[in-house]
Amino acid sequence: MKKSKKLFIIFLLALPILIFLAVVINNRRTMGTTDNFNGDKVVNANNINSPDNLLVQGRTVYDKYCIACHGVDGKGNGPEAYRLNTKPTDFASGNIKFKSTPYGSMPEKVDIVATLKLGVRTTAMLPQWQLTGRQMNAVASYVMSFIPKDQKKEEAIEISNAPTMSDTLLSTGKRLFEANCASCHGKDAEGDGPLSKHLTDYRQNPISPPNLTLRPLKRANTQKRMYMIISTGIEGTPMPPFQYSLKPVQRWAVVDYVESLKSQHQTLNNHGMMGRMMKHRFVGEESKGMQIDMAAARAWMMGRRF
Ligand code: HEC
Numbered sequence: 001m002k003k004s005k006k007l008f009i010i011f012l013l014a015l016p017i018l019i020f021l022a023v024v025i026n027n028r029r030t031m032g033t034t035d036n037f038n039g040d041k042v043v044n045a046n047n048i049n050s051p052d053n054l055l056v057q058g059r060t061v062y063d064k065y066c067i068a069c070h071g072v073d074g075k076g077n078g079p080e081a082y083r084l085n086t087k088p089t090d091f092a093s094g095n096i097k098f099k100s101t102p103y104g105s106m107p108e109k110v111d112i113v114a115t116l117k118l119g120v121r122t123t124a125m126l127p128q129w130q131l132t133g134r135q136m137n138a139v140a141s142y143v144m145s146f147i148p149k150d151q152k153k154e155e156a157i158e159i160s161n162a163p164t165m166s167d168t169l170l171s172t173g174k175r176l177f178e179a180n181c182a183s184c185h186g187k188d189a190e191g192d193g194p195l196s197k198h199l200t201d202y203r204q205n206p207i208s209p210p211n212l213t214l215r216p217l218k219r220a221n222t223q224k225r226m227y228m229i230i231s232t233g234i235e236g237t238p239m240p241p242f243q244y245s246l247k248p249v250q251r252w253a254v255v256d257y258v259e260s261l262k263s264q265h266q267t268l269n270n271h272g273m274m275g276r277m278m279k280h281r282f283v284g285e286e287s288k289g290m291q292i293d294m295a296a297a298r299a300w301m302m303g304r305r306f
């Protein structure tokens with residue numbers, strides 16, 4: 001037999017073994033990543049810090065804890081959304097209410113993480129204390145991936161130092177409030193201004209300005225947070241930004257004035273005996289959130305702190 005023929009036969013005999021090895025090696029390479037299917041791209045599970053991997057982890061967290069309300073594609077149309085008056089955010093619309101960047105610009109990831117830590121009080125969006133810091137970071141990246149990329153990127157708004165409260169500052173605040181806020185929030189900030197009954201949000205759902213003498217508010221529960229909200233406005237709602245029309249010291253004057261009106265706690269409703277026993281006093285739709293989002297409810301009642 002010629003040498004080349006002999007080699008060819010050896011090759012033929014070895015072929016099944018070669019194919020077998022190739023399949024095994026290939027399987028081992030992709031093993032453990034087959035679940036991590038991200039769109040049409042298989043990502044490498046070994047590199048935990050790669051952005052792709054953060055998204056994969058974020059999606060896992062999202063599918064487990066967020067989908068019931070925010071929906072598979074982040075449009076706020078999850079299977080439980082119909083039960084809620086304040087509807088879950090449609091991330092794909094780009095309307096993020098609580099952020100540190102100016103009205104009309106892209107939120108930062110830290111803003112999303114802040115919402116996970118604080119929740120949105122009075123709504124079904126509970127603080128997500130069942131998550132680790134790492135999971136919050138990952139799911140925040142995933143939420144950011146729903147937000148349209150065409151919004152402009154701008155620097156976060158700085159919170160200037162608060163001036164010391166004084167009678168003059170308070171009366172300036174009162175004057176500015178009556179001129180800029182009373183049309184919606186009412187002369188006494190009780191949420192009953194002449195425009196209050198006719199407002200809608202970006203989905204044409206009715207929305208009303210809250211009674212600012214009650215606590216908790218959705219977010220503005222510290223002076224700094226209230227300063228930020230007055231500066232940024234609330235995207236997707238009629239609440240306008242005052243970053244450009246009021247100077248920092250004027251915004252502080254309004255904050256001080258509004259804070260001086262703070263009188264009572266929100267009425268507690270339908271949270272039952274359990275709610276009364278717990279140190280958190282659940283308000284508005286928080287109790288509905290607790291029925292849907294049991295993991296978050298449990299963690300919140302346990303009182304983890306950041
Ligand atoms: C029980 C329902 C529910 C669940 C579960 C839930 N959310 Fe929400 N979420 C809401 C509602 C309702 C709002 C809207 C609050 C508003 O517009 O005032 C909201 C708002 C938000 C906002 C936007 C706040 C803003 O600034 O506009 C973020 C971010 C968010 N949720 C992230 C998440 C993530 C991430 C998860 C899962 C870890 C999650 N949510 C789970 C109901 C839920």
Ligand code: HEC
Binds near residue numbers: 234239
């Ligand atoms: C055109 C109507 C309108 C005007 C003017 C307006 N607001 Fe609002 N404001 C709203 C609406 C609507 C909301 C509720 C948004 C929501 O619940 O998501 C709101 C919410 C708020 C909140 C609550 C945020 C939270 O954490 O729940 C504060 C604080 C606030 N406004 C302060 C002011 C101040 C101060 C001014 C004037 C400098 C002002 N608003 C002017 C409509 C208005």
